[in-house]
Amino acid sequence: MNAYLQRHKIFLFFFSVPVFYQAYSQVETDTTVTEVNTLHEVIVTDQYKRGSVSGKLFTVSEISRQDIDKLAGNNLADILHYQLNIDVVPDAQSGRSTVRMFxxxxxxxxxxxxxxxxxSDNGYGNNIDINQINLDEVERIEVVEGSMGVLYGDNAVAGVINIVTKKGTEGQWEVEAAIQEETVGGEYDWSDQGRHIQSLKMGHNISDRLYVAAGxxxxDFQxxxxxxxGKNYFKTQxxxxINDGLRGNEWNPKEQLNLTGGLYYTAPRFNIYYKFGYYDETLDIYDHVVNARAEGNVxxxxxxxxxxxxxxxxxxxxxxxKWNSMNYNLAxxxxxxxxxxxDYVYNVGERRKQEVTRDITDQSSDLLFSRGVLSRIxxxxxxxxxxxGYELVNQKGYDVSASGEHSRDIxxxxxxxxxxxxxxxxNITDRLALYPGLRLNSNSSYGTHWIWGLTAGYELSDDIKMKGVFGSAYKTPTFAQLFYYFVDANHDVQGNPDLKPEDGLSALVSIEKRSHLDKVTxxxxxxxFHFNIKDKISLILVGNEAPGGSFRYMNIDRHRVLGASFENTLYYKNLQAGLGLSYIGIAQELGAEEVSRDDYLFNFTTNVMVSYTIPANGIVLTTQLKYNGKQPQYVERTNDTGDTVYMKGEQDAFTWWDASIRKSFLNxxxxxxxxxxxxxxxxxxxxTAVSGTAHGAPPGNVLLGYGRSFYLKLLYNFKR
Structure with missing residues (x-):
């Protein structure tokens, strides 16, 4: 307890320091893309490289800094579109994008x-808006697949995405400034349309042991x-x-600001650093409907x-x-x-804000997190x-939106x-290793629960390795699932405070082969992979009390995922090429409904990547493509007698395709x-995967993007 209080005092001291610096540790970066999975002693992040469970523990794929730069990625959503087994799920109204894995x-x-x-506005760790994660200071992104509950607790069921920030710079000074201009679809204007990005980073080695940085x-997404x-449109005749519903935007505009900074100190057997971050986002939503009132002839x-x-x-x-021969890590x-x-009334004719009707803080969340690991015991x-290891979480907050616009209680x-x-x-033999793990999760709302995990690694030969990752699929309900409330004359959507946690089994088995022939790798x-989740929480149609139906969050009986993927990456001189195939089926069964369907519905995905560096001038050409096949899904519909039936709907296939060219000048x-x-x-x-009548699905569409866009990024990098 005394040690914890000491760390807490240190934290409070740094909390009061008004500096905007980013801490970086001096680590070696392996830039050889063919060596992604050969890092020794990697759990997920570089924090654990100094000593932890073997790097054989998880199936890890890496998105390097070079990969990010090739596509001029500014936030995490720009990059994850092309990852196999991952989907980016956007929301045009709120501007949020979340991920779906397996x-x-x-x-x-x-x-x-x-x-x-x-x-985030949905708690911590899960359901994060990946548009809010800036990539300027990122060294690499690690995508870890499979059950991670032992190390990361509840809700790490499908896997973990870990953003590793940069930990140092060469030389004494580094200054990096960039400006990036993008069209949004075919729309662009220097100030009123398009996407406008500016960034600045500075780092300085004050001494051999002390480093400071700021970013x-x-x-600005218009x-x-x-x-x-747009905002100032109205039609007269x-x-x-004439209220034609054309005011506003399809995707709402927003502006994001990021500040980062910190201090880093290193000694022969000890390292400490403080990191600061500030994020600000402004999202404007312009109503499509205008109100007109006659005042005389005006x-x-x-x-x-x-x-x-x-x-x-x-x-x-x-x-x-290091402490004796052991490694320790505290965060x-x-x-x-x-x-x-x-909420405000905007005078469209006079182009000014006329009256503020409501101004509240509708979501707040405070998180105190502590983690300690002792390894190489x-x-x-x-x-x-x-x-x-241990992990302590103390979070408090509220969400008026989740509680419902028509709820009087916060x-x-x-x-x-x-x-x-x-x-x-x-280490059973030279080729066989087992990594069992156990975690006691003690939750203030759901009591204690054991989370288990087991990884088995076997080397068939020097170039063929097998791995199995098995573990608990334990997940607790989210705030919205517990307390959402939206009820009026036309809607009835409510959370359920009596929800229980989900549990089940997560299993992933992989075999990897590396072949080397002359200059080809x-x-x-x-x-x-297979996920068998019991008591999965879903929004279920429970009645027809409201015109649009009455919905509740409920624990359904079972949700299963079954699938396979095959990835190939080729390296030859200045050429890198990749091809991936994935086939995923989802089945869910509502135990309370005799008419529910529980057979697997499969979706096919493939991705292609080609990158080539022209040796004569150093130009890097890159293209990425991802085909997302048709996505079938059983949905609830109502028949002529008012009974609920389950019919198969389907979302059409679509393809993402990006391309870029990158060139350096002046050394x-x-x-x-x-x-x-x-x-x-x-x-x-x-x-057609939307609710409706049993005779057929109502027409519907899903907004996914904002059309073909072009960008130009200029970066200045000074090192001394």
Missing amino acids: GLGGEYVKILVDNIPLV FNRN GFFNNYR NNSV YKITANDKRYNTSRFLHQLYADG LSFQKQERDNE FSKSEFFDLTL VEKRLENYDVFAAADL LRQSLKG KTLELTAGARNLLDVVSVNT
Whole structure:
């Protein structure tokens, strides 16, 4: 307890320091793309490289800094579109994008920054808006597949996406400045249309042991108009106002600001660094409907608009080093996020804000997180090793939106987790290793629960390796699933405070082969996976009390995922090429409904990547393509007698395709990247996977993108 209080005091000291610097540790970066999975002692992040469970523990794929730069990626959503077994799920209205892994939604995937879960408007770690994760200071992105519950607790069912930030710079000074201009579809203007990005980073080695850095990024997205006419549009005809519903945007505009900074100190057997982050986002929602009121011979034209402002503060303190022959790692983080909601009347004719009708903080979340790991406890043993750790979470907050616009009560909740975990490393033979692990999850709302995991690794030969990752599929309900409330004359959608946690089995088996022939390297990976989730939480139609139906979050009986993927990557001189195939089936059974369907519905996905560097001038050409096949799904419909039936609907197939060209000048001081996103001009796709009558699905479409866009990025990099 005294040690914990000491760390807490240190944290409070750094919390009060008003500096904007980013800490970087001095680590070696392996830039050889063919060596992604040969890193020794990797759990998920570089924090654990100094000593932990063997790097054989998980199936890890890496998105390098070079991959990010090739596509001029500014946020995580720009990059993840092309990952096999991952889908980006956008929301044009809110501007949010979440991830889906192996067909399981964002609540089953934990997103970490330097091994610490990120707080968001949906809690922490899960269902994160990946548009809010800036990539300027990222060294690499690690995508870890399979059950991760032992190390990362509840809700790490499908896997983990870990963003590893940069930990140092060459020389004494580094200054990097960039400007990036993008069209949004075919729309662009220097100030009123398109996407405008500016960034600045600075780093300085004050001494051999002390390093400081700071970063700033602004991402100004002016929205996507498509067929809409913008904020100041209205239509008149024959001296009267025609409400044609064309005001506003298809995708709403927003502006994002990121500030980062920190201090880093290193000694021969000890390292400590403090990290600061501030994020601010302003999202404007312009009502498609205008209101016109005659005042004499003049119409007063107004609209009811909204503005959401989200702010997030992040403070993190890390310490790691050696104690005797063991390695230790400590992390302490405080994060605070708030979202302000302003409703106002906008005078369209006079182009001014006329009256504020509501101004509240509708979401707030405070997170105190601490984690400690002691590893290489039996480092002298060739057969057995052990890792021990703890994790403490204290989160409190509320969400008026989740509680419902028509709810009079603000529900404030506190969530506390007190977890301990252990993972063993058993080297049975030179080729066979087992990694069993166990975690005691103690949750303030759901009591204690054991989370288990087992990884088995076997080397068939020097170039063929097999791996199996098995574990608990344990997930607790989200805030919205517990407390959502939206009931009026036309709607009835409610959460369920009596929900119980989900549990089940997560299994992933892979075999990887590396082949080397002259100057050609070929890496092939075949994976099979199965998730069997009991009591999965879904929004279920429970009645017809409201015109649109009555819905509740319920624990359904079973949700299963079955699939396989095959990935191939080829390296030859200056050429890198990849081909991936994935086939995923989803089945779910509602135990309370005799008419529910539980057979598997499969979806096919393939991705292609080609990158070539022209040796004569150093130009890098890159293209990526991902085909997303038809997505079938059983949906609830109502027959003529009012009974609920389940029929198969389907979302149409679509394809993402990007391409870029990158060139350095003046001894790599200047770098120019030009490219195109969404070359096939995908905006929306048709779907019949929506509720309706049993005679047929109502017409529907899903917004996915904002059309073919072009970008140009100029980067200046000074090092001394």
